[in-house]
Amino acid sequence: MKLLFINGVNLNMTGVRERGVYGSSTLDEINAEIAAHFKGVECAFYQSNNEGDICTAIQNADCDGIVLNAGAFTHYSYAIRDAVASVSVPVVEVHMSNVFKREPFRHVSVLSEVCAGTIAGFGKNSYILAGESFLLGK
Ligand code: DQA
Numbered sequence: 001m002k003l004l005f006i007n008g009v010n011l012n013m014t015g016v017r018e019r020g021v022y023g024s025s026t027l028d029e030i031n032a033e034i035a036a037h038f039k040g041v042e043c044a045f046y047q048s049n050n051e052g053d054i055c056t057a058i059q060n061a062d063c064d065g066i067v068l069n070a071g072a073f074t075h076y077s078y079a080i081r082d083a084v085a086s087v088s089v090p091v092v093e094v095h096m097s098n099v100f101k102r103e104p105f106r107h108v109s110v111l112s113e114v115c116a117g118t119i120a121g122f123g124k125n126s127y128i129l130a131g132e133s134f135l136l137g138k
Pocket of ligand 1: 009010011069070071072073074094095096097098099106
């Protein structure tokens, strides 16, 4: 089993920005926790602030599942939506915060319709819960 964890715009600032919302662990620390949790699973990690680079990472993904936190791109990127729709690898949408308890613009995801499911609101554990969904299957 191979999983690819993709983080989009501003997620490189995790642990520095809005700690009350996203926690105090850095993205590297979170990724290390994910890798430690998924022993026996090949985990790869990618982060970019560039929409096109996220699309390319999705197009080139050679794995069994993608865990995608697109950050603010979630709410308006038709390009990332089309990239997700163009591949057969299943994608689970993730948010650390509970976007539905936040500003109205965060209640809209243009990605959800093309994703296998969505996990939101469990902080860094949202990534682990999303990864577990691939191990459990349907
Ligand atoms: C986020 C929620 C988004 O609304 C926000 O723009 C982010 C992070 C989350 O993980 O909770 O950058 O995707």
